[in-house]
Amino acid sequence: MKVYEALRAMSRPELKSILPSKRTLNRLLFDFDSRLSYRKAIPVLSTVYSNLDRPHEIRLPKSITGSDLMVQKNILATVRNKTNVINKNLVDLENELVEQAAELGDNDAITMLAFETLNSKSTSSAEDFAYAQELVKGLVDKKHPLVFKMLGDLAFFQKKQHASGVEYWKQFLELESDTVMASQVYSNLGVYYFSYMTPKPDLTLAKQNFEKSINVGELDKYTVIAHYYLGQLYAVVDPELGKYHLEVAASQGLKESFATLGFLEMNTFKEYVKAIEWFNLGNEVSNDLTCMVGKFDCYVNLKEYEKAGEVLGKLEGIEQQIKNVRVKRLIPKTEELEQSLNTNESTLKLFFETRKDSVETVRRNI
Structure with a gap:
């Protein structure tokens, strides 16, 4: 075992690389208000990293707290999320920082490990699961903020108990309302009020929560989603502001924003060339069929019938491909495929039903 551990350690690249x-x-340490400077943080990270395969040998200075380790963990997570690069060695380092922080009594770390067990009930022993539940109950009694956020996530996303999840999130915000994590919760609440609330959406509350998410957060996937939804909410009442929010979302690569921006440029600003640029991006990123529909409309408005005809031919080709799949089952049927086929069928049906005159005009002019 010791030989194996040594080989594993040798196979890992140097941490600084x-x-x-x-x-x-240094900038991230400042942004996270780290108690440790770069000079002090690197030796701590190096000690943990060099002992990832033998964590029982990790020895940290007595001055290091669990909170110090969680700050380093959060910095690494921020780098991972912003770069969209997952380095297995750094992920292992993140995980071990949480383990070490929990041993030092950090409640955030304890919360995360408890929910890791609760989220993997099928692979956790009954004893571990019961202990995790006990830990969560104790953290709730202490009113530790993160436990309410994670209870909300568990209820909303995994158990699909949306109302219960929202109540937990609200309890979290009563304890912590102006942090990056609060920004995440505001964004989630905005999506709830926009898309999930029954019997009908509450767009006023959705707008308020999306704006709070942006105000207290950083530019991450949660605030990008907030910008995207605000773009839709403002598209009619304040198109310029709606365009701004959508452009922020698009600049961060949110694929849903390209089609929305394209239709806004086309229908509201009559900027057909700009709209085509957004539709092209949407096609490149996600093969969004609505982007092809948007391009067709733009070319018709520009009276560029040859190009409109090319798009029309592609749409007809996709329609035929879907028919072939339905009839011959050329591709193994999966739930994901079925959903994709249904969405594309609906889009094509709407296109051919609502654009008969445009299609006829294009065919006459090519």
Whole structure:
């Protein structure tokens, strides 16, 4: 076993070769209000990293707290999320930082490990599961903020108990309302009020929560989603503001934003060339069929019938492909495929039903 551990350790790259630059880390340490400077943080990270395969040998200075380790963990997570690069060695380092922080009594770390067990009930022993439940109950009694956020996530996303999830999130915000994590919760609440609330959406509350998410958060996937939804909410009442929010979402690569921006440029601003640019991006990123529909409309408005005809031919080709799949079952049937086929069928049906005159005009002019 010791030989195996030594080989594993030797196979890992040097820590500094996979960490961001010193300048970037210094900025993140400042942004996260780290108690440890770069000079003190690197030895701590190095100690944990060099012992990932033998964590029982990790020895940290007595001055290091669980909170210090969680700050380093959150910095690494921020780098991972912003770069969209997952380095297994750094993920292992993140996980071990949480383990070490929990041993030092950090409640955030304890919460995360408890929910890791609760979220993997099928692979957790009954004893571990019961202990995790006990830990969560104790954290609730202490009113530790993160436990309410994670209870909300568990209820809303895994158990699909939306109302229960929202109540937990509200309890979290009563304890912590102006942090990056609060920004995530505001964004989730905005989506709830926009898309999930019954019997009908509450767009006023959705708008308020999306704006709060942006105000207290950083530019991450949660605030990008907030910008996207605000773009839709403002598209009619304040198109310029709606366009701004959608452009922020698009600049961060949110694929849903390209088609929405294209239709806004086309229908509201009559900027057909700009709209085509957004539709092209949407096609490149996600093969969004609505982007092809948008391009067809733009070319018709520009009277560029040859190009409109090319798009029409592609749409007809996709329609035929779907028919072939339905009849011959050329592709193994899966739930994901079925959903994709249904969505594309609905889009094509609406296209051919609502654009008969445009299609006829294009055919006459090519």
